[in-house]
Amino acid sequence: MRAAEFVPGDVVYVNMGVFDGLCGVIQAVDPDRSELRLVISQGERRHGVTVGIDEVEHA
Template identity: 55%
Template sequence: MAAEFTPGDVVFVPSGPFQGICGVVREVDHGREELHLDIPVRGGRHNALVRFDEVELDLAPDP
């Protein structure tokens, strides 16, 4: 069962070119099971399109 993602969720990328980075969900395409993410990269932001199975919800408690 796929996780339910919503805009504003913070997700963790465990592998691939953005391995170890967290991104913010900007848009969810449930039909295609894809997420549009904003990922901070070197002082800026990078937009990425990823599949649901390529990320994990970041469930770390807020400080």
């Protein structure tokens, strides 16, 4: 996938890494680095994480 396919507010499913299996909401897209900044909720806790675009898919 390309960074242009993602926009802030999109819900994505993380399919690799520490947050594998969780959904997050895109807060920012960095096309130069091919990275996404997500907020992932785990129970009552929210985590801000940066992942590569190859680590997610649209939910």
